[in-house]
Amino acid sequence: DQQVKQNSPSLSVQEGRISILNCDYTNSMFDYFLWYKKYPAEGPTFLISISSIKDKNEDGRFTVFLNKSAKHLSLHIVPSQPGDSAVYFCAASRVKTGANNLFFGTGTRLTVIP
Amino acid sequence: DTAVSQTPKYLVTQMGNDKSIKCEQNLGHDTMYWYKQDSKKFLKIMFSYNNKELIINETVPNRFSPKSPDKAHLNLHINSLELGDSAVYFCASSHRGLAGGQETQYFGPGTRLLVL
Incomplete structure (x- = not known):
């Protein structure tokens, strides 16, 4: 009963090109979505987030798009850099309930090839 | 200084033991x-x-019990460890999110537990 899904376990992209990581969710009560980045032997690090009242949020090279009707969000990284190589986790929460716990996907391993 | 720290980083133990992170x-x-x-x-x-x-x-399972001696610490105690408890355990912290606002969670580096 995984409520947040990342169906691509891995993605390889050439340096300088765009990386697109996808995430789907099943719970329509989710109203806040986040992307975390994780290097080996480290904890997840917050990258970017988006509220359900928006459909796009941009921060430098990172842009998150939200399609509520499709229950789908994506993370775009452009241009991709070798240092972006990591595992990216999508997460969702139900902020309006007052709860702050995050529901995570299983991650997508991004490899940026120099 | 590390914002969120966990000890130990690795933990290898026998089934049935009690351990804390x-x-x-x-x-x-x-x-x-x-x-x-x-x-x-x-x-x-x-x-x-x-x-x-x-x-x-x-x-x-109620074999897992969190213990918080103060606001800066949250320890995880596990009784009667089982093989299925083998995993990586991450601690995180945030400000309390008010309804309508999500507070970013900051994660520790993880504790890799292996139960033999």
Whole structure:
């Protein structure tokens, strides 16, 4: 009963090109979505987030798009850099309930090839 | 200084033992969490504590008990360890999110537990 899904376990992209990581969710009560980045032997690090009242949020090279009707969000990284190589986790929460716990996907391993 | 730290980083133990994992945060946050990442890389919330009060308790076995001596610490105690407890356990912290606002959670480096 995984409520947040990342169906691509891995993605390889050439340096300088765009990386697109996808995430789907099943719970329509989710109203806040986040992307975390994780290097080996480290904890997840917050990258970017988006509220359900928006459909796009941009921060430098990172842009998150939200399609509520499709229950789908994506993370775009452009241009991709070798240092972006990591595992990216999508997460969702139900902020309006007052709860702050995050529901995570299983991650997508991004490899940026120099 | 590390914002969220966990000890030990690695823990190898026998089935049936009792063990604790410690977590400390120096960010002044008032909410702390424990997550478990299993062999399938699924990261799942276990507990959260706010002002020494358990506010989330997902369906985890009662062999797992969080202990918070103060706002900066949330330790995880596990009794009668089982093979299935082998996983990576992550501690996290944040300010308490008000309804309508999500507070960013900051994670520790993880504790890799292996039960033999």
